[in-house]
Amino acid sequence: MDAYDEGSSARHGPSGPDPRRALPGPAPASDDPADAPGRRAAPPVPGAPAGLPPAPRAPADGPGRSPAGPPPEPRTGVAALSLRYQIGAAMALAVVAVGVCVHLGMTFLHVAPANTVSKKHSGTIENWIYPEFEQNWKLFAPNPLQQNIAVQVRAEIRTADGGARTTGWYDLSAQDGRAIDGNPLPSHTQQNELRRAWDFFVATHDDDNRPVGLRGALSESYLRRITVLRLDRADAAGPGGLVERVQVRSRTTNVPPPEWSGEKVSTTPVYRTLPWWPVPEDEARGGVG
Missing domain, CATH: 1.20.5 (Single alpha-helices involved in coiled-coils or other helix-helix interfaces)
Known part of the structure; x- marks a missing residue:
């Protein structure tokens, strides 16, 4: 019996397409290099959703392409x-x-x-x-002050009713000290005006307060004008009063040494009192004479 007969005695093979049918033609060419012959497709990434295209590859270095690496840091400062x-x-x-x-x-x-x-x-x-950068010491031979010198003044006042009175002592150095204390930018006048005027007077006068040289009279008028201006600011003359004479003195006390030195220094103040100076009328009214 023919093997192709469909009788009961025919050989039964596996079900499927007829091997005599035409074979499928070649598949169309693909642009994906992974589909080229001899190449394997990359295995799927576990957990990645299906149907997504593969990640693009990084471009190779070549003309017109920047090299791989972090961008340069921006410039700062100058x-x-x-x-x-x-x-x-x-x-x-x-x-x-x-x-x-x-x-x-x-x-x-x-x-x-x-x-x-x-x-x-x-x-x-x-x-x-001078005057802003003055130094009160010499290099290799410093002479820091070891005394506190205060300049004080009092005045004879002619009152409005024609009478006369004498004021108490005004401590001008203490006034400057209070203005400087706690002030981050004290003025040159507060720091040096009165101190330099007294140093100028002492340098041009002897121990009997007599002028030595041509600058003695100048130092007296300079110190007198400063004291009269300070008295005018303090309203020492009072309403209708007028300053007729002024008297200046210094009060000098030694700076006490530290306790560990064992040095004994007297702290009793020493006074140097100058004679009375008459005040010109224009100076007494706030002028400069």
Whole structure:
């Protein structure tokens, strides 16, 4: 019997397509390199949703493409400025550096012992130092003050009714001290005016308060004008009163030494009282004479 007969004695094979049918043609070409012959498709990532296209590959380095790596950090500070501003900042820094060097040099020559340079340029050094940068000590031979000197003044007042009275002592140094204490920027007047006036008087007078040299009278008028102005600010004359004479004195006390030194110093104040000075009428009314 023929094997292709459909009788009962025919051989039964597995069900499926007829092997005599035409075979399918070749599959269309794919642009995906993974589908090319000899290449394997990447295994699916566990947990990734199906149907998503594969991640694109990083482009290889080549012309027109930036190399891989972190971007450069932005410039900060002076480096971030343009060239014009960098030049300006450099010039400003140079000016400040030159000014600091000049100031340090002038201060050194001022406090150093006398030498050829300080003698030759003494006028320039003094104009730079005085009055703002004055030093009260000398380099290699410091002389810190070991005494407290207070300048005090009292006045004879002609009252409005024609009478006369004498005021108590006004401690002008204590007034300056209260103005300076706790003040981060005290004025030059509060710090030095009264002290320099008294030093000027002492340097131009002997122990009997007589002037020595041509500057003695100048120091007296300078100190007198300062005291009269201070009395006018304190309204010492009162309503209708007028300052006729003033008298100045100094009160000097030694600075006590530290307890560990064992040094014994008297703390009893010493007074130096000057004679009465008549006050010109224009000075008494707040002028300068």
